[in-house]
Amino acid sequence: MAEEDGEHERNIFAARLTMALRAQGVRDLKVLQAIETLPRSEFVDPAYVAYAYDDRSLPIECGQTISQPYVVAFMTAQLRIGDRDKVLEIGTGSGYQAAILSRICRRVYTIERYRTLLREAEARFERLGFSNITTMLGDGLKGWPSQAPFDRIMVTAAAEEIPPHLVEQLKVGGLMIVPVGPVGGIQHLIRVERTEEGFTEERLLAVRFVPLVPGKAEQL
Ligand code: SAH
Numbered sequence: 001m002a003e004e005d006g007e008h009e010r011n012i013f014a015a016r017l018t019m020a021l022r023a024q025g026v027r028d029l030k031v032l033q034a035i036e037t038l039p040r041s042e043f044v045d046p047a048y049v050a051y052a053y054d055d056r057s058l059p060i061e062c063g064q065t066i067s068q069p070y071v072v073a074f075m076t077a078q079l080r081i082g083d084r085d086k087v088l089e090i091g092t093g094s095g096y097q098a099a100i101l102s103r104i105c106r107r108v109y110t111i112e113r114y115r116t117l118l119r120e121a122e123a124r125f126e127r128l129g130f131s132n133i134t135t136m137l138g139d140g141l142k143g144w145p146s147q148a149p150f151d152r153i154m155v156t157a158a159a160e161e162i163p164p165h166l167v168e169q170l171k172v173g174g175l176m177i178v179p180v181g182p183v184g185g186i187q188h189l190i191r192v193e194r195t196e197e198g199f200t201e202e203r204l205l206a207v208r209f210v211p212l213v214p215g216k217a218e219q220l
Pocket residue numbers: 064065066067090091092093094095096097098111112113114117138139140141156157210211212213214215
């Protein structure tokens with residue numbers, strides 16, 4: 001009974017969050033549906049579970065954060081993902097964004113530099129039955145050459161400039177969304193489109209992300 005009550009409450013919170021995102025202009029139905037049905041409470045630190053359906057970022061282990069639901073929804077919608085797409089995510093963190101992506105594309109490849117975070121995210125994918133997410137411990141700035149090219153790439157940590165190796169691993173016509181800007185300063189989400197000759201870029205939204213740090217983490 002308590003379990004059912006908990007689930008009922010969670011559904012109400014999730015519906016309320018989805019409505020708030022809609023009110024902020026998120027229109028993509030697949031994205032809204034993914035957010036409404038994926039239990040964000042499973043991805044947050046137990047200490048913050050009461051805030052799991054608030055529209056805010058929350059701390060996770062290793063000094064990182066799970067992104068704000070509005071930013072997750074915005075970035076996912078702006079990536080215009082097709083259901084046959086192969087998508088690369090940089091910065092697995094809690095695994096929440098990867099799980100949202102996996103609901104609307106064919107396969108997600110996600111890279112994280114902290115082993116602790118990656119293991120926990122993998123355990124969540126397993127527990128929640130996600131079978132189309134492949135993970136790797138490593139430096140996301142290098143991308144995933146053996147799986148390239150990708151239809152879409154999403155970077156969920158702030159880069160100082162558009163990461164060149166990631167652009168190279170996009171298909172021609174493919175899109176990437178990446179927050180670009182100084183650490184702790186104003187960053188902007190940039191949408192990059194790969195062209196035959198190079199790429200074009202478009203500035204979308206001011207955001208604040210944890211930094212994209214080169215190299216695999218020394219700390220676990
Ligand atoms: N997408 C995550 C948000 C995580 S925050 C979520 O939904 O929870 C950004 C993550 O990027 C952190 O976990 C951080 O460790 C990771 N990160 C930073 N630099 C990286 C790099 N060079 N390669 C891989 N992951 C990186």
